[in-house]
Amino acid sequence: MKQTDIFISGGGVAGLTAAAAFGAAGFSVLIADPMPPITDEETDGADLRTTAFLQPARDFLIAAGLWDRLSPFAAPLQIMRIVDAGGETPEPRVTKDFDAADLGDLPFGWNLSNWLLRREMVARLEELPNVEFRTGVGFASMLTRTNEARVTLTDGTRISTKLVIGADGRNSPVRQAAGIAVKTNRLGQKAVTFAVAHEAPHDNVSTEVHRTGGPFTLVPLPDHEGKPCSAVVWMEDGPEAARLAALPVDEFNAEATLRSAGVFGPLTLASRRMVWPIISQIADSLNSERVALVAEAAHVVPPIGAQGLNMSLADMASLLDLAQANPNGLGNADMLKKYHRARHTDITLRVKGVDLLNRASQAENPLLRDLRAKGVEALYGLAPLRKTLMKMGLGAKG
Numbered sequence: 511m512k513q514t515d516i517f518i519s520g521g522g523v524a525g526l527t528a529a530a531a532f533g534a535a536g537f538s539v540l541i542a543d544p545m546p547p548i549t550d551e552e553t554d555g556a557d558l559r560t561t562a563f564l565q566p567a568r569d570f571l572i573a574a575g576l577w578d579r580l581s582p583f584a585a586p587l588q589i590m591r592i593v594d595a596g597g598e599t600p601e602p603r604v605t606k607d608f609d610a611a612d613l614g615d616l617p618f619g620w621n622l623s624n625w626l627l628r629r630e631m632v633a634r635l636e637e638l639p640n641v642e643f644r645t646g647v648g649f650a651s652m653l654t655r656t657n658e659a660r661v662t663l664t665d666g667t668r669i670s671t672k673l674v675i676g677a678d679g680r681n682s683p684v685r686q687a688a689g690i691a692v693k694t695n696r697l698g699q700k701a702v703t704f705a706v707a708h709e710a711p712h713d714n715v716s717t718e719v720h721r722t723g724g725p726f727t728l729v730p731l732p733d734h735e736g737k738p739c740s741a742v743v744w745m746e747d748g749p750e751a752a753r754l755a756a757l758p759v760d761e762f763n764a765e766a767t768l769r770s771a772g773v774f775g776p777l778t779l780a781s782r783r784m785v786w787p788i789i790s791q792i793a794d795s796l797n798s799e800r801v802a803l804v805a806e807a808a809h810v811v812p813p814i815g816a817q818g819l820n821m822s823l824a825d826m827a828s829l830l831d832l833a834q835a836n837p838n839g840l841g842n843a844d845m846l847k848k849y850h851r852a853r854h855t856d857i858t859l860r861v862k863g864v865d866l867l868n869r870a871s872q873a874e875n876p877l878l879r880d881l882r883a884k885g886v887e888a889l890y891g892l893a894p895l896r897k898t899l900m901k902m903g904l905g906a907k908g
């Protein structure tokens with residue numbers, strides 16, 4: 511029987527970050543994932559999405575020993591621009607800038623490619639002698655008691671641990687084994703993700719263009735072959751997303767440029783296209799005996815406002831704080847009850863808030879679209895409220 515302080519099920523971006531954070535804090539960690547991580551851009555199946563890490567994520571990544579590795583590749587996000595193009599023609603009719611300078615010296619966040627995150631995170635785990643990363647093998651079952659959990663992996667390995675962290679995604683096997691139910695909202699939407707090159711510089715502005723079907727978001731990337739470049743998340747109703755993803759490149763470029771309301775001039779595809787199903791989901795509880803759920807195992811939100819992984823980092827920060835405050839109580843009922851209490855209300859608020867923004871952005875009806883544009887104007891006009899919204903977007907409690 512192998513002994514470890516913490517067993518992490520799932521080596522996605524969330525699980526890898528958790529392993530680095532708990533490992534750097536001195537806990538022994540065993541992390542397992544049946545899928546070996548793809549750590550380059552070209553290999554089929556590489557995750558070509560990008561993740562915008564918001565301000566509070568940085569301190570956590572520094573403590574985990576990850577930030578120095580990641581920062582050379584990060585594109586800063588200085589301004590969040592909301593564009594409403596919901597009029598008769600797809601042209602900007604309301605444009606509002608939220609500038610990070612209104613809150614302080616730091617940008618709102620930094621954008622990084624997911625495949626690169628995996629590469630740097632795996633390299634970081636190799637530096638930590640108290641962290642073992644097993645790939646090609648996953649969580650199979652567990653038995654919990656008040657003082658430990660016994661986990662069996664798919665290759666028959668048995669592990670005795672104080673804490674099982676379920677970071678194994680939206681269909682989390684750990685969550686199912688713990689008997690924790692979820693509430694799921696299927697939105698009928700999909701996200702097409704890709705990178706584009708454009709003539710106009712992005713000036714570190716992240717732009718969300720609203721018309722119908724969901725937001726079209728351009729997030730700054732470092733220049734590619736001497737040209738300004740942005741990562742795009744284009745949300746649409748399912749069949750429309752499938753049609754867009756299958757279009758010949760020239761036609762796709764033309765449609766993407768039109769849907770972007772021309773904010774950066776003509777857009778040219780600079781990567782493969784990928785399609786992601788969009789759901790909204792929340793686990794009824796973040797804990798059970800010796801088990802804590804984090805990231806998509808606990809909550810899934812549509813990709814709006816970069817909330818997904820940033821909420822996940824807040825989960826891990828909370829869990830790590832509790833573990834460090836009382837290392838002898840690692841994984842006990844008191845710690846896990848406190849974890850649930852610290853996170854569940856904030857998660858519920860954010861899942862509902864992102865849902866609301868998504869519905870407003872999906873609107874087909876011209877009257878609702880006009881209302882949405884007025885809403886953006888009104889919120890923006892109230893400076894104190896604008897600042898509060900910016901702070902909440904970064905992770906401050908509402």
Ligand SMILES: Cc1cc2nc3c(=O)[nH]c(=O)nc-3n(C[C@H](O)[C@H](O)[C@H](O)COP(=O)(O)OP(=O)(O)OC[C@H]3O[C@@H](n4cnc5c(N)ncnc54)[C@H](O)[C@@H]3O)c2cc1C
Binds near residue numbers: 544820
């Ligand atoms: C289009 C799009 C754009 C996004 N942009 C942003 C953004 O800008 N900012 C942001 O904060 N968030 C963003 N998100 C959300 C973010 O991508 C997710 O929160 C994050 O990728 C989820 O990571 P995860 O590790 O929880 O889940 P996953 O990436 O799904 O990882 C789960 C892992 O568990 C493994 N697993 C499955 N079964 C087992 C088992 N039996 N045992 C062990 N392991 C198992 C899987 O192989 C997988 O590797 C975006 C999401 C989408 C769809």
